[in-house]
Amino acid sequence: MSSVFVETPFGRLHLLDNQANVQESKQGDLPTVLLLHGARKTLTAKGWEPSLPALAAAGIRALALDFPGHGESGGDLAEGAASPVKVVASVVDKLGLKSLFLGGRADGGRTVLLCATSTEPPLKSALHGVILCHPVAADVKVLQAVKQQARLRKLLWWAKDDEGQGQPFKGPHGAHYFVQQIGCGLNLWEMAAWKANTNEFFGSEEFVEAVKFEALAAIRRRGVPLGGGGVAAGGGQEKGVGEREEGAEKEKDNNEGAVALSVSPLVPSLAEISIESLPDMSEETQKEAAEAEQKEGKGKGEGGGKGEDSGIPKAPAPAGSQKEAEKDETRESNSKTEGSTEGTAKSVPKEAEKDEKKKDKEKAQQAQPLISAVAPSNPPSVSWRDNPEAFNRQKDSELEAGGGSFFVKTPYGDVHIFHASPEGKGDKDTLPLYAAMHGDGAKSSAADWLSALQPLADRSSYRVCAVSMPGYGLSSGKRSAFRQSGVEVLMSVLEGLKVRFSFSSVVVGGRSVGGRTSLELGSQWKAIAASSKLSFKIKALVLTHPVVPSEQVARAAGAAFPILLTWATDDGFHYNRAILAAQKGKAGGGDALAKATAGHPYFGPRGAAFLVSLTGCELLSWQEKDFSDVSEFYADVFPIRVARFLTKKVK
Known part of the structure; x- marks a missing residue:
């Protein structure tokens, strides 16, 4: 760790720099982290001293700034306090930082928020994310402007037992306030565990891992290749925001010429698992499924469920009236839940119902075991409603x-x-x-x-x-x-x-x-x-x-x-x-x-x-x-x- 001085319009400013100790990152060029202290005159870059070697070991270059009139920096304290954003912008410009995370504690966090909305060219083009540590709240208009910056990574740290001056965890401008105002993530820690020196927490593995996590996420969002294989798309949750097309168009408008998203190799060697590749049900299939559910409700009574249709042995259900069970099944068939609408069930004549049940039973008897010991070659993409066994x-x-x-x-x-x-x-x-x-x-x-x-x-x-x-x-x-x-x-x-x-x-x-x-x-x-x-x-x-x-x-x-x-x-x-x-x-x-x-x-x-x-x-x-x-x-x-x-x- 070394001291660096830069000449700025606000005087000769001092920074602590861990560049000489930064280990080569396997993920590529991670953003530089610039750390800001609070407003009290006694606060300096040394408050971040534990963070610098820890971040260096994680492959992240980090600098801690002494604001004008603080620590080893020259310049006028009042002038620096009046224009903190311009101070930071001048330092970023002089150091030639092109990829940047800003971190700040207390009033330093407020400065970070102001920088995130700044039109100063060095900041506007370089800033990828913010790290806020029990920050002092900025004007609500500033917070709303930060919220609108969808591409900006936002990480909030707060001590759960912080009842200190101005930044109590549960205060009106505490953690939940920032979560609501800017849409940031929240990580918690406890001051009591770091009584000897709370500054040491910011050099902990917990803090450093979270910062690196955000840095990697920022790289992926910006489309910078990380090296190594990517993560295969997996199944599960339904897509949102119009199959991503609407979001992609907005991203294109906001970031003209940006490189396409690349996937981080944060999880190595994943098997390719995809539910989203499965086709949606056709209207005909939806009607068939609805009819099947109606038959289950009327024909199976308290035994209910899909045991017979899918080849699964039935189990007794909790006691309840037949009438209530039928109401439940009817509501399920007609309810719209999480963006998907089930078809309306149709009544089926009793004779036809018996024939259908007989056919279903024969199919179940002929079906292969549900849990196959040998995976089929080139298994077909199927819907569980169409063919649950397959x-x-x-x-x-x-x-x-x-x-x-x-x-x-x-x-x-x-x-x-x-x-x-x-x-x-x-x-x-x-x-x-x-x-x-x-x-x-x-x-x-x-x-x-x-x-x-x-x-x-x-x-x-x-x-x-x-x-x-x-x-x-x-x-x-x-x-x-x-x-x-x-x-x-x-x-x-x-x-x-x-x-x-x-x-x-x-x-x-x-x-x-x-x-x-x-x-x-x-x-x-x-x-x-x-x-x-x-x-x-x-x-x-x-x-x-x-x-x-x-x-x-x-x-x-x-x-x-x-x-x-x-x-x-x-x-x-x-x-x-x-x-x-x-x-x-x-x-x-x-x-x-x-x-x-x-x-x-x-x-x-x-x-x-x-x-x-x-x-x-x-x-x-x-x-x-x-x-x-x-x-x-x-x-x-x-x-x-x-x-x-x-x-x-x-x-």
Whole structure:
């Protein structure tokens, strides 16, 4: 680490520079990080001293600036304080920095926000991201301008036990305020763990890894090649924002001549798993599926579910009236959930129904086993609704070694599970368990998590199980059980998994309604554990744009467990593709439709900031349009961030 001096209009300014110690990065040229201190006269670049060698070891050049009148810099303190953006711009210009992250603490964070909206040429062209450490809030217009910069990486750090001057974590301008105003991610730490010198935290592995994570993400967004192989697109979540076409057009307008997006090799050697390549159902297929569901509701009664049609043995459902069950099935057939509309069921004459059931039974008897030991060569792309047996065999064949598929018997039906173990581990090994739930969309199932399954297992060293709740995917039973008794269903699944695997720790993850179930379980866990002799404990929750059940439930879950929240800032564009296509060419049609049909809006009244304020959770903010297919996020970024969270928070 060395001292550097530059001549600027504000005087001869001093910087600490780690360039001489920077290790060569295998990812390519990472952005330079310029770190800014706070406004008090006693604050200097030395406050960032622990960060510099740590960032150098990670392959990142970093500099810490003494503002005019601070530390070893000349110039007038008042003049520098009056024009902090011009000071930073002059330093960036003199050093010739072309690719830049700005980091700042307290008032230094406020300066970073002002720089992010500056029209000064050196900053406007070079700035890729901002790192804010318990920042002082800038004017709301500045914050809104930062929010509009979709290509700017935004990382917020805040000490959860910070009750200091001006920047308390839960204050009116605390962490949740910035999450709402600028759409940033949130990482938490605790001052109490660094009592000797809180500055040392900013040289910790935790801090450095987060900075490098953002730097790599910025490189990928800017289209700079990283070297090595890319991540194959994985299956799972439906695309948003009009098949990415609308987002791509905006990106082209905002960044004329930019290089096309390249994919980071953050997760090596992933198997190619793709759900998005599967064809959508035709109208005829939708009608057939609806008729099948209606037949199940009327012909099977309390046994319900898809056991007979898919070759899965039926299991008894919880007690309930036949009339209520039929109402549930009718509502499911007519409801529009997460941008997909199921066809309206038609009544079928009893005689024809018997014939159909007989044919279905014969087909099931002739079908090959659901779990194929040998993967078919060149497996066809099929929809689970069209051919669940072939779909399951195809997905099984695409999972890496250590993964698989099986069923767990529960009182709510036979529940289908996809699972993956870390490389080199098998079913007999004792490993902590990560259980992932889907949402309640018409096509939702355990397959939604396939792209994340093996990467998350390898990154976290957890056994990862993706659960198809009753009535979804290949699971038998009624969908209403998930919505009405999600916690009970999940507990029965975990008990079933305990029969097959050895584990004592469980992390529960859920998307949408699955996230709601996770929060409900978290809020009830103390009572559940006290009333039951369980052989496992819940350790943490991972939520993906969850449905929030109530403030009371969310607060209770946040008090009981560490929580990681993941949410796309451009989420809310999950709507029917056919409707979107019909809107193309109409003035404002796509934007208006997106706002009207947003299911999980990040900036909504019950969005990310709302949940952060209630639970004090960490937050991974991302953007769907950064990925050609959102499954890339779940195969790439998601496993890395979740693994880091689990390493830090789960003991």
